[in-house]
Amino acid sequence: MELYELSAKETADGIRSKKFSAIEVTEACLARADKFEGNVNAIITLTADAALASAREIDARIARGESVGPLAGVPYFAKDNFCTKGTRTTCSSKILENWLPTYNASAINYMNDAGAVMMGKTNLDEFAMGSSTENSIIGPTKNPRDLGRVPGGSSGGSAASVAAGYAPIALGTDTGGSVRQPACFCGVQGMKPSYGQVSRYGILAYASSLDQVSPLARTVEDLAISMEVLARPDPHDTTCDAYDRPRFTEAIELPDLKGKKIGVFEGFESSQMDAELYGALQKTAGHCRDAGAVVEPMDLPIAVKYGVATYYVTALADASSKLACYDGMRYGSHLDGQTLNEMYVNTRTACFGEEVRRRIILGTCLLTEGFYQNYYGPALKVRQRMVDEFDELFGRFDAYILPTSPSLPYRIGMKETDPNRLYLGDIFTVPISLAGLPGINLSMGLNADGLPLSVQLVGQRYFDAELLGIASVLERVMGKPRVATPGVVEKTQKGEEAK
Amino acid sequence: MKMTVDRDITLKMAKAAQLRVEPEQVEKMMNSINDILDFCALVGDLDCSGVPDFMWRMRKLPSRRPDVPKDWPDREIFESKAPTFEGEFFKTPRIMAEG
Numbered sequence: 001m002e003l004y005e006l007s008a009k010e011t012a013d014g015i016r017s018k019k020f021s022a023i024e025v026t027e028a029c030l031a032r033a034d035k036f037e038g039n040v041n042a043i044i045t046l047t048a049d050a051a052l053a054s055a056r057e058i059d060a061r062i063a064r065g066e067s068v069g070p071l072a073g074v075p076y077f078a079k080d081n082f083c084t085k086g087t088r089t090t091c092s093s094k095i096l097e098n099w100l101p102t103y104n105a106s107a108i109n110y111m112n113d114a115g116a117v118m119m120g121k122t123n124l125d126e127f128a129m130g131s132s133t134e135n136s137i138i139g140p141t142k143n144p145r146d147l148g149r150v151p152g153g154s155s156g157g158s159a160a161s162v163a164a165g166y167a168p169i170a171l172g173t174d175t176g177g178s179v180r181q182p183a184c185f186c187g188v189q190g191m192k193p194s195y196g197q198v199s200r201y202g203i204l205a206y207a208s209s210l211d212q213v214s215p216l217a218r219t220v221e222d223l224a225i226s227m228e229v230l231a232r233p234d235p236h237d238t239t240c241d242a243y244d245r246p247r248f249t250e251a252i253e254l255p256d257l258k259g260k261k262i263g264v265f266e267g268f269e270s271s272q273m274d275a276e277l278y279g280a281l282q283k284t285a286g287h288c289r290d291a292g293a294v295v296e297p298m299d300l301p302i303a304v305k306y307g308v309a310t311y312y313v314t315a316l317a318d319a320s321s322k323l324a325c326y327d328g329m330r331y332g333s334h335l336d337g338q339t340l341n342e343m344y345v346n347t348r349t350a351c352f353g354e355e356v357r358r359r360i361i362l363g364t365c366l367l368t369e370g371f372y373q374n375y376y377g378p379a380l381k382v383r384q385r386m387v388d389e390f391d392e393l394f395g396r397f398d399a400y401i402l403p404t405s406p407s408l409p410y411r412i413g414m415k416e417t418d419p420n421r422l423y424l425g426d427i428f429t430v431p432i433s434l435a436g437l438p439g440i441n442l443s444m445g446l447n448a449d450g451l452p453l454s455v456q457l458v459g460q461r462y463f464d465a466e467l468l469g470i471a472s473v474l475e476r477v478m479g480k481p482r483v484a485t486p487g488v489v490e491k492t493q494k495g496e497e498a499k
Numbered sequence: 500m501k502m503t504v505d506r507d508i509t510l511k512m513a514k515a516a517q518l519r520v521e522p523e524q525v526e527k528m529m530n531s532i533n534d535i536l537d538f539c540a541l542v543g544d545l546d547c548s549g550v551p552d553f554m555w556r557m558r559k560l561p562s563r564r565p566d567v568p569k570d571w572p573d574r575e576i577f578e579s580k581a582p583t584f585e586g587e588f589f590k591t592p593r594i595m596a597e598g
Contacts, residue, residue: 085573085576086573086576099580100576100579100580102571102573102576102577102580195555196555196557196558209555233561234561235561235562235563235564236564237561238561239555239557240561241557241558241559241561242557242558242559242560242561242562243557243558243559302545305541306541306542306544306545308538309538309539309540309541309542310542312535312538312539313539313542316535320516324517327517341517344517345517345518345519346519348516348517348518349518349519352518357518358528358531358532360516360518361509361512361513361516361518361520361528361532362532362535363516364512364515364516365504365508365512365532365536366539368512368515370502371502371536374500374501374502374540374543375502375536375539375540375542375543377552378542378543378545378547379539379542380552380553381545381547381550381551381552381553382542382545382547383553384547384550384551384552384553385545385547385550387553388550436555462558
């Protein structure tokens with residue numbers, strides 16, 4: 001096995017036991033990125049020199065017999081909406097094209113303190129507004145499993161970098177599915193933690209009441225290790241809960257699902273989603289039964305019917321407010337004007353992309369007199385009804401399974417123009433975000449055309465560790481995702497399709 | 500209740516958002532907003548009588564940080580971000596017209 005194929009756990013163990021060095025791993029991952037990045041386009045800023053310096057320091061500390069963190073020498077990428085001190089943070093937007101933050105996001109500090117080696121910043125849809133990573137200043141990222149298809153989004157660059165073997169771990173942010181859906185499209189594991197588990201300090205917000213820092217990896221164990229590093233109280237973020245987190249890595253030692261009740265979502269007509277993904281859901285239900293769980297059908301009538309509309313009202317209103325700070329004075333790009341107001345307008349109009357401008361205007365509209373009473377106010381109440389619906393379900397189930405996406409990764413450039421259809425792509429992820437629940441995209445391997453299949457596991461808020469335990473049991477049956485070779489579509493043989 | 504925007508409201512919203520919509524783009528923006536408003540009007544269809552507004556609940560509230568000044572190192576990063584910096588001060592244009 002090549003060094004770039006190792007999991008974060010295998011990498012850290014190997015470096016600690018001096019089987020290989022952090023420098024060797026970093027060089028292997030950089031070489032991998034160098035080989036394929038021309039085709040994949042997942043990275044906005046590569047910090048190779050800083051990564052090599054960090055790796056050398058880890059090797060030196062190990063040579064001196066010093067203790068190192070759980071991710072010592074493990075390469076990772078961060079989505080380009082995490083503040084990184086002295087390293088430009090663009091949010092894929094012209095308005096922050098050359099912006100250098102003066103501090104690190106807490107998540108970046110935690111990763112660095114754990115010994116992880118930051119390799120660079122990955123591509124995203126501008127300000128995380130999108131589901132395909134096509135809407136970026138550096139152009140679209142391509143799916144390493146099939147370069148003609150999108151990697152999903154908005155954390156498409158992070159998902160692609162993990163799938164292509166640039167690093168075993170990447171950080172993304174998930175607002176309405178922005179980590180789970182690209183994990184699904186790229187065939188890797190991705191976890192959106194409960195709202196409040198991980199500090200959002202230093203994340204360039206899209207929608208503050210929904211955004212969560214979320215890890216991507218190729219194993220559930222690496223998700224658990226990442227969670228142990230990332231999930232902790234942070235006085236810099238008042239939405240980050242101060243309770244004592246459990247040991248996430250202990251939770252994944254769960255031997256089976258005996259005593260667990262798992263709900264299988266059956267509230268969506270099979271004709272409305274890809275047949276293979278529907279089949280994947282049924283297969284997962286069978287695996288849960290085989291592992292000893294009681295499996296029963298369940299439905300989410302309010303979440304499915306009202307979730308997407310509620311999400312867009314909430315997220316757009318949040319976004320219009322959060323993005324008001326980009327005015328040409330305080331951050332990033334600046335265009336002159338004859339008056340202060342003209343300067344604001346010139347800067348924002350020229351430097352925000354079309355989709356971002358559209359969402360800001362819509363969000364502004366939703367918060368004005370009349371629209372607020374008919375849209376934003378009702379959405380707040382519908383959101384509470386959704387939380388109540390989930391709470392009632394968790395009286396009967398420990399977790400449930402549903403699709404992550406209703407479709408397989410689609411071809412680049414196939415932009416959906418009908419918003420009703422476009423937004424239905426988020427139908428299974430946004431309700432989970434609105435209720436603040438933890439959700440994991442669990443990869444199930446590839447179909448006969450080499451495209452990834454997966455399911456979404458959802459748990460009760462703050463029961464992230466228990467959810468990782470269930471995911472680890474299922475991963476033992478389904479197998480771990482392999483590194484993709486971009487440009488080579490991995491055809492599975494008949495009978496070897498996804499487990 | 501379903502609502503719509505016309506050209507004037509579209510331009511007013513853009514102005515409130517500190518954005519400019521060019522005359523040839525107004526119709527496209529207006530139609531796009533109306534499509535979303537049409538779809539999102541669904542939130543008014545669910546009976547939510549007596550339901551409180553959503554707000555996050557936490558297990559344990561974070562403690563407040565002490566409200567004290569602190570040194571902020573790496574001054575040069577701030578200086579490098581300023582269009583003009585002289586001595587200890589950011590320089591801004593002396594006069595800006597009202598508007």
